[in-house]
Amino acid sequence: MRHGTNVRGMLNPTRAPRETIAAGLRCLILITVFVMARLQPDARTTAFDLVVGIGAAYVLITTFIPWSRYDARRATLVMLAVDVVLITALIQTQTGVRSEYYLLYYLPILHASVRLNFRDAAGTCVFAAASYLLVGMLEKPDAAVTTTVISRVLTFSLSAALLAAFFLVLSHERKDYERLTNHYRDAMRAKSEFLSRVSHEFRTPLTAIVGFSQLLYEHEKDLDPSRQHEYLSVVREQAQQLARMIEDMLDITRIDDGRLELQREAAKLSDLIEAAMMFLDSPNDRERLRVTMQPGTPFVWVDRSELEQVLSRVIHNALALAEEQKPISLSAGMVDEDPDMVRVSVQAPGMNVDEEDLSPVFGPSAAVLSERPSSGRALGLAVARALVELHGGRIWLDDTEGTGAAINFTLPKYTAKDASPEVIVSDENSGEGAEAYGEGESDDSGRRSVRAETGARQPEPLR
Amino acid sequence: MDDDPSARKLVRDSLSLSGDSYDIFEADDGRSALDLIRAVRPDVVLLDITMPEVGGIPVCSEIKSDPLLTDTEIIIVSARTESDFIAESLNAGASTYVTKPFQPADLVRRVRQALAKTPETPEEAVHA
Numbered sequence: 001m002r003h004g005t006n007v008r009g010m011l012n013p014t015r016a017p018r019e020t021i022a023a024g025l026r027c028l029i030l031i032t033v034f035v036m037a038r039l040q041p042d043a044r045t046t047a048f049d050l051v052v053g054i055g056a057a058y059v060l061i062t063t064f065i066p067w068s069r070y071d072a073r074r075a076t077l078v079m080l081a082v083d084v085v086l087i088t089a090l091i092q093t094q095t096g097v098r099s100e101y102y103l104l105y106y107l108p109i110l111h112a113s114v115r116l117n118f119r120d121a122a123g124t125c126v127f128a129a130a131s132y133l134l135v136g137m138l139e140k141p142d143a144a145v146t147t148t149v150i151s152r153v154l155t156f157s158l159s160a161a162l163l164a165a166f167f168l169v170l171s172h173e174r175k176d177y178e179r180l181t182n183h184y185r186d187a188m189r190a191k192s193e194f195l196s197r198v199s200h201e202f203r204t205p206l207t208a209i210v211g212f213s214q215l216l217y218e219h220e221k222d223l224d225p226s227r228q229h230e231y232l233s234v235v236r237e238q239a240q241q242l243a244r245m246i247e248d249m250l251d252i253t254r255i256d257d258g259r260l261e262l263q264r265e266a267a268k269l270s271d272l273i274e275a276a277m278m279f280l281d282s283p284n285d286r287e288r289l290r291v292t293m294q295p296g297t298p299f300v301w302v303d304r305s306e307l308e309q310v311l312s313r314v315i316h317n318a319l320a321l322a323e324e325q326k327p328i329s330l331s332a333g334m335v336d337e338d339p340d341m342v343r344v345s346v347q348a349p350g351m352n353v354d355e356e357d358l359s360p361v362f363g364p365s366a367a368v369l370s371e372r373p374s375s376g377r378a379l380g381l382a383v384a385r386a387l388v389e390l391h392g393g394r395i396w397l398d399d400t401e402g403t404g405a406a407i408n409f410t411l412p413k414y415t416a417k418d419a420s421p422e423v424i425v426s427d428e429n430s431g432e433g434a435e436a437y438g439e440g441e442s443d444d445s446g447r448r449s450v451r452a453e454t455g456a457r458q459p460e461p462l463r
Numbered sequence: 464m465d466d467d468p469s470a471r472k473l474v475r476d477s478l479s480l481s482g483d484s485y486d487i488f489e490a491d492d493g494r495s496a497l498d499l500i501r502a503v504r505p506d507v508v509l510l511d512i513t514m515p516e517v518g519g520i521p522v523c524s525e526i527k528s529d530p531l532l533t534d535t536e537i538i539i540v541s542a543r544t545e546s547d548f549i550a551e552s553l554n555a556g557a558s559t560y561v562t563k564p565f566q567p568a569d570l571v572r573r574v575r576q577a578l579a580k581t582p583e584t585p586e587e588a589v590h591a
């Protein structure tokens with residue numbers, strides 16, 4: 001039955017290529033032995049050299065072919081084959097093995113160091129040296145020559161170790177290069193996908209800009225002034241949206257390339273919020289934002305301009321995602337579970353988490369930029385998340401069933417150890433209470449340059 | 464059908480300012496668009512592809528599988544420019560694919576062409 005399987009395998013090499021190859025090799029060995037047995041002694045030696053040479057060349061070539069399969073078992077098999085060759089030569093010639101045959105022991109070492117790891121290469125070196133010693137002793141088993149054999153074995157071991165080390169380093173370098181190449185290829189693919197999605201997102205505001213401006217141009221006389229004004233308003237809003245998206249894309253590229261270095265300073269959150277509100281498009285949007293600061297909210301240790309970007313994007317998105325014209329609330333305070341962080345939460349009534357493609361932005365992975373967001377809105381939140389994480393905080397979405405959702409993020413609290421002589425924040429309102437930083441911490445250095453919040457302040461509505 | 468109100472307004476105004484007379488109906492998602500289309504049985508439907516929940520291509524397939532809507536012409540108006548999307552839309556039964564941004568006059572021309580294919584043309588188009 002087994003024979004039948006092999007025959008089928010030989011007839012259909014695609015179904016069983018290994019069996020086919022094995023059967024072919026067995027035939028080849030049988031033919032070789034048969035031919036060699038019928039040769040004259042001199043010719044027999046030449047034929048033996050030829051067969052060994054072909055075998056060695058096969059092992060050498062396949063060692064360096066990247067797609068050939070290699071494992072530790074094969075290295076052992078190659079070594080055993082070398083043992084068999086040498087012992088056969090020893091028995092056959094009666095006068096000792098030609099020294100070139102001992103070079104065959106380099107083959108399994110080469111093989112293991114090129115294709116396998118350090119452990120396999122070292123193991124193969126040890127076993128090859130042991131085999132070398134054994135065959136050497138079999139060859140000339142008198143005490144005087146054994147010293148010569150040992151010295152040859154030592155020379156072999158040293159050269160084998162050097163060879164193995166050389167190829168191990170080479171293959172390690174090659175693997176590093178391959179890893180880098182793959183990483184680069186993945187990054188380029190991600191970037192192309194990102195650009196393709198972003199260009200798609202750009203088309204949405206562009207459609208309104210191109211379409212309404214064209215209607216204005218073509219039908220100026222047919223449109224009454226209020227319609228003209230309406231069209232111009234749409235063009236203006238969409239142009240602003242487009243400008244924001246371009247800004248977001250540039251920011252993402254900047255963060256992605258690692259070109260953004262934070263210039264941290266101690267900052268008061270309510271100042272940052274006020275600054276961020278200046279980015280809002282209309283006074284109506286500003287009216288819709290309710291800000292509440294928990295009493296004693298400490299200063300945060302942030303890059304002021306980048307954090308304004310975070311706040312403006314989060315507020316802008318919450319306003320856009322909230323139910324029509326409903327106010328949104330921003331609250332800030334300490335994080336119970338982490339005393340080193342300050343939490344900011346923006347609650348939007350009616351905000352539907354599933355409504356927009358926000359899941360990639362707030363997904364479990366920290367690699368926000370590799371999960372390229374697919375909507376223009378998510379693009380802004382992706383920038384916010386990247387910036388928050390660059391500050392050492394985290395950002396997440398709380399879905400409060402039926403009432404809306406909240407975008408939350410944490411920021412590091414300013415502590416005295418963060419202060420450096422270069423970082424001095426001017427206190428333009430020093431009269432407000434400069435005895436402490438935020439919650440009443442005193443500055444070890446005795447410096448009073450950072451504006452402080454009074455510890456017992458009531459919730460602070462900005463409007 | 465488009466989830467972006469400004470895009471719906473642009474299509475509506477492009478058609479109404481063209482000088483032709485259309486009855487235009489709007490929908491902002493796939494489900495309400497299908498209900499509207501089955502109720503109104505329009506001559507032409509303009510669909511966006513990328514929509515929350517039910518997108519334009521499933522709506523397109525639904526229209527084509529409805530025996531009462533066999534004469535309805537479908538125009539896809541989408542920001543997706545990939546050939547896969549265009550092929551998928553045309554396979555689903557759309558007769559034309561317009562990419563955003565578009566020129567209003569070009570959209571009107573496509574609607575007129577689509578209306579010319581319908582058996583009776585009482586100058587009625589629907590932007591569902």
